[in-house]
Amino acid sequence: AQSxxxxxxxxxxxxxxxxxxxxxxSYGGTVNLFWYVQYPGQHLQLLLKxxxxxxxxxxxxxxxxxxxxxKFSFNLRKPSVQWSxxxxxxxxxNAGTSGTYKYIFGTGTRLKVLA
Amino acid sequence: EPEVTQTPxxxxxxxxxxxxxRCVPISNHLYFYWYRQILxxxxxxxxxxxxxxxxxxxxxxxxxxxxxxxxxxxxxLKIRSTKLEDSAMYxxxxxxxxxxxxxxxxxxxxxxxx
Numbered sequence: 001a002q003s004x005x006x007x008x009x010x011x012x013x014x015x016x017x018x019x020x021x022x023x024x025x026s027y028g029g030t031v032n033l034f035w036y037v038q039y040p041g042q043h044l045q046l047l048l049k050x051x052x053x054x055x056x057x058x059x060x061x062x063x064x065x066x067x068x069x070x071k072f073s074f075n076l077r078k079p080s081v082q083w084s085x086x087x088x089x090x091x092x093x094n095a096g097t098s099g100t101y102k103y104i105f106g107t108g109t110r111l112k113v114l115a
Numbered sequence: 116e117p118e119v120t121q122t123p124x125x126x127x128x129x130x131x132x133x134x135x136x137r138c139v140p141i142s143n144h145l146y147f148y149w150y151r152q153i154l155x156x157x158x159x160x161x162x163x164x165x166x167x168x169x170x171x172x173x174x175x176x177x178x179x180x181x182x183x184x185x186x187x188x189x190x191x192l193k194i195r196s197t198k199l200e201d202s203a204m205y206x207x208x209x210x211x212x213x214x215x216x217x218x219x220x221x222x223x224x225x226x227x228x229x
Contacts (some may be wrong), residue, residue: 034217035219036218036220042222043206043220043221043222043223044120044158044206044208044218044220045220046217046218046219050215061192085188090157090158091216102160102163102171103148103218104160105150105157105158106157106158106159107156107157110159
């Protein structure tokens with residue numbers, strides 16, 4: 001069965017610090033990978049996605065993620081965080097095979113950026 | 116940009132009562148989902164719906180739950196005989212075509228069972 005692990009549950013950073021949030025998945029086949037962000041009181045919004053091609057994908061608001069197939073990882077990065085990045089971040093996986101369109105989410109990482 | 120809309124934003128109900136959570140997916144989307152998020156926990160898949168029938172469901176989605184698309188625009192989640200542990204944020208999501216389309220989420224309905 002597919003699963004997604006996010007190792008950091010709570011991260012506190014100062015503004016301008018660099019961010020890396022870990023995400024590992026377990027699935028042997030083709031996967032589609034996503035990062036969603038949930039700002040306080042709001043719904044989940046797509047931050048970036050990977051389907052194929054260049055393993056380094058860029059998303060909105062300066063975020064990027066790197067797909068490393070050999071490590072089953074899709075870590076999220078941002079070189080310099082801002083106070084407005086305070087949110088919860090969820091990694092998600094879709095198996096990418098026909099017949100199942102179920103997205104599996106990680107447990108989330110709550111990021112707090114101190115001004 | 117079109118949005119997924121959910122009503123109500125907050126629902127309080129007594130244990131044992133039935134609730135219906137409503138969602139209007141994005142109009143040209145074909146796949147519909149319900150997820151829930153218990154406070155402080157992960158986003159959990161409940162059910163997916165395509166072509167007027169359930170395509171997948173999790174073990175959470177037992178006989179207490181049902182979904183319906185009654186009129187071609189609304190997508191509802193019914194919880195019969197609510198329990199305290201059903202208290203959670205319930206998110207509706209829709210997807211346009213296939214697995215490479217991202218999920219679009221609504222703002223959620225916070226269900227509180229007392």
